[in-house]
Amino acid sequence: MKTYLIDPRNTTKPYNFCFLSGLKKKKYPFIFLGHIPNSWGKHSPVKENNLFLPLSRGIFENKRAQRFIANQTQTAEMFFGHLRLRARLKKGSILHFLWFTAPSIEQYIIPRLNKARLLHTAHNLLPHRERAGDYEKFKKLYSFMECVVVHDKETKKRFKKMFKLPTPVKVIPHGNLEDFYNTFDETSDYESEELYSKTFIGLKRPIFLFIGSIKPYKGFDILLDAVKELNNKGYKYSLVVKDRRKKELKNLYYLPIELPYSKLGLIYRNVDAVLLPHTKLSQSVTLFEAGYFEKPVIVSSVGGLKETVRNGKDGFIFTKEDPKSLAEKMERFIQSSSKEISNLGKNFKEHLIEEYSWNRITEKWIKIYLGNSQP
Numbered sequence: 001m002k003t004y005l006i007d008p009r010n011t012t013k014p015y016n017f018c019f020l021s022g023l024k025k026k027k028y029p030f031i032f033l034g035h036i037p038n039s040w041g042k043h044s045p046v047k048e049n050n051l052f053l054p055l056s057r058g059i060f061e062n063k064r065a066q067r068f069i070a071n072q073t074q075t076a077e078m079f080f081g082h083l084r085l086r087a088r089l090k091k092g093s094i095l096h097f098l099w100f101t102a103p104s105i106e107q108y109i110i111p112r113l114n115k116a117r118l119l120h121t122a123h124n125l126l127p128h129r130e131r132a133g134d135y136e137k138f139k140k141l142y143s144f145m146e147c148v149v150v151h152d153k154e155t156k157k158r159f160k161k162m163f164k165l166p167t168p169v170k171v172i173p174h175g176n177l178e179d180f181y182n183t184f185d186e187t188s189d190y191e192s193e194e195l196y197s198k199t200f201i202g203l204k205r206p207i208f209l210f211i212g213s214i215k216p217y218k219g220f221d222i223l224l225d226a227v228k229e230l231n232n233k234g235y236k237y238s239l240v241v242k243d244r245r246k247k248e249l250k251n252l253y254y255l256p257i258e259l260p261y262s263k264l265g266l267i268y269r270n271v272d273a274v275l276l277p278h279t280k281l282s283q284s285v286t287l288f289e290a291g292y293f294e295k296p297v298i299v300s301s302v303g304g305l306k307e308t309v310r311n312g313k314d315g316f317i318f319t320k321e322d323p324k325s326l327a328e329k330m331e332r333f334i335q336s337s338s339k340e341i342s343n344l345g346k347n348f349k350e351h352l353i354e355e356y357s358w359n360r361i362t363e364k365w366i367k368i369y370l371g372n373s374q375p
Contacts, residue, residue, distance in 0.1 A: 001092050002030075002090065002093045002094070003030040003031070003096065003369055004030070004031050004093065004094065004095050005030055005033065005034075005096045005098055006085075006096065007033075007097070007101070008034055008035065008050065008051075008052030008078070008081065008101045009101055010034045010035040010036065010037065012099060012123060013037065013261070014180045014261070014289075015175070016034070017040070017179065017180050018175055018179045018358050019175070019361070019362070020032055020045040021045040021179050022175075022179075022358035022361065023365070024045045025359075025362075026362050026363070026366060031049060032046045033050060033051055033052065034050055034052070034098075035050055036050075039184070039261070051082075051084045051085055052078055052082075074101075075105060078105045078109075079105060079109070082105075082109045082113070085113070086112070089115045089116050091115045092115075093116040094119065094369055095116045095117070095118050096119040096369075097110075097118070097120045098121050099121075099123070100138070100141060103137040103141060104133075107137045107140045110144055111144050117146050118144055118146055119145060119146055119147050119368065120141070120149070122142075122155070123151070124281075124282050125138070125150075125158060125162060126138055128217055138163075139163050139165065142159075142163055142167050143167060146168070147167070147168045148167055148168070148169050149171070149172050149365075150171055151174045151283040151304045152173070152282060152303050152307045154302070154303050154304075154307070155171075155282045155304070170368070172361055172364050173283075173308070173356055174356070175288075175356050175358045175361045176288055176291065177289060177291075178292060178352075180261075181292045184262045185262060185265045186263065187269065191263075191266055192265070192269045192270060196270050199257075200240075200270045204251070205238070206238075206273060206333050206338075206341060207237070207238045207240060207270070208240070208273050208274075208298075208333070209240050209241075209267065209273070209274045210274075210275050211286055211289075212242060216279070217278060217280050217281065218276075218277070218278055219277035219278050220241075220277070222279070222322075222326060223239075223277045223323075223326065224252075226277075226323040226324075226327040226330060227239060227249055227251065227252060227327075228249070228323075229327035230334070231250050231251060235334050236251075237251055237334050238251055238253055239252050240253050240271060241255065243256075271295065272295070272296075273295060273296050273297065273298060273341065273345075274286065274289075274295050274297045274298075275298050275299075276297060276299045276300065277299075277326055278299075278305065279300070280302060280303070281302050281305060282304055283303060283305070284304075287299065287305060287308060288352060288356075291349050291351070294348070295345045296314060296315035296341060296344035297309060297348065298316050298317075298326065298329045299316075299317055299318075300317070300321070300326075301317050301320045309348075313344070313347050313351070314344060314348035314351055315348060316332060317329075
């Protein structure tokens with residue numbers, strides 16, 4: 001019996017690195033079919049064995065270039081990749097899809113992989129950039145799975161309500177990012193101080209961070225309304241965001257720099273707290289990045305965010321889509337001492353290490369592979 005883990009684009013790189021490393025430490029035999037970034041180098045837990053998308057991932061590391069090539073070649077590459085995979089399959093093989101790369105194609109191919117046991121990790125039930133027809137495609141794909149795994153209890157309930165399928169759904173949390181950043185974080189105190197002197201100096205503390213691109217589901221407009229609430233009260237603080245918007249606001253600063261994972265610590269080490277005001281979400285890598293760098297968080301009451309964060313111990317949870325509730329939680333930080341904020345961050349890191357270890361997570365997956373777990 002062979003276990004294949006499939007993510008042609010290696011879409012969830014930090015998660016996949018930790019998961020593959022965890023299975024390797026457990027000495028569980030598996031084959032990963034997906035792109036291995038050059039940046040993983042000698043630290044990669046597996047060798048590249050990608051039957052899919054070799055052009056878009058094999059030529060360039062730049063994400064835009066990869067997407068451009070993938071858009072031109074994806075259909076053919078996915079089709080022939082699945083033909084090659086099907087030729088390898090033996091009855092009883094396990095196919096664990098870590099990400100559906102091209103659902104418009106996979107909805108027709110996956111039903112024909114009927115020799116194998118089919119599993120899927122639904123990091124999100126539907127793509128963030130949901131398009132017409134996605135619901136029907138994903139429902140069809142989910143219907144062929146022996147089991148779908150989600151990261152939190154709320155998403156499990158949403159799956160049942162949204163798709164009304166008999167497919168078993170199990171909850172296995174997203175793990176911490178200790179292995180990933182212990183391996184790839186290359187930042188130093190000197191570099192952090194240098195970035196601070198060039199970018200952060202003069203900003204009023206506490207410094208809040210909203211990292212990543214601005215998309216509707218991330219609740220940025222709610223955050224802007226919360227900023228207005230705080231500004232009306234005359235508070236001194238700073239909010240740093242990555243993407244520039246046309247509308248300028250007092251205490252809002254932009255950080256238009258692109259950094260690889262190995263250098264993200266330069267940003268995290270120079271802020272005091274991380275904000276995740278999402279309107280809908282299963283789980284977020286940013287949450288676990290903040291924990292790794294000992295930064296407390298303010299999160300909305302959605303999905304795995306509210307299930308991971310202990311309100312008042314690791315940061316604060318605010319009522320989703322409620323700017324006043326978010327402003328109140330930010331105000332708590334503004335009125336706290338630097339030591340109190342630092343202690344929240346340390347609590348959060350300790351919590352993630354203890355409760356979200358990959359040792360536990362890989363054990364749960366191995367039970368599923370062996371057919372020994374319960375829903």
